[in-house]
Amino acid sequence: MLVFxxxxxxLFTTRYxxxxxxxxxxxxxxxLRVAGYAFLVTGRYPPFRLDMGGPEPAAPPAPPAPPTP
Known part of the structure; x- marks a missing residue:
């Protein structure tokens, strides 16, 4: 139906x-989120929403470098 x-x-407006x-x-x-859930078998079911979702979580800080002598 959407294709029609x-x-x-x-045809009439030349715009999508x-x-x-x-x-x-x-x-x-x-x-694609559901396919990723099904094929990667994650424990977290994807939310049913059509938007891009929220921002990605921040990466944890890198551990401090060991002291040099």
Whole structure:
């Protein structure tokens, strides 16, 4: 259905509808998160949301270098 709506919009406006683009990209992101969960067998199920998600967690600080004599 989205392909038909997008094809008609492209035919008459020569522009891809932003809302349809965001929806399709969000669905693709969610599908890839679920595939990663299924194939990598992680314990954390991906959230059902279509946005990019929150910021990545900060990396832990590097351990201090050993003192040199």
């Amino acid at each position: 709506i997008t094809a008609v919009a492209l 509808l932003r809302g349809v683009f965001d929806l399709v990209m969000g669905m693709n992101r969610w599908l």
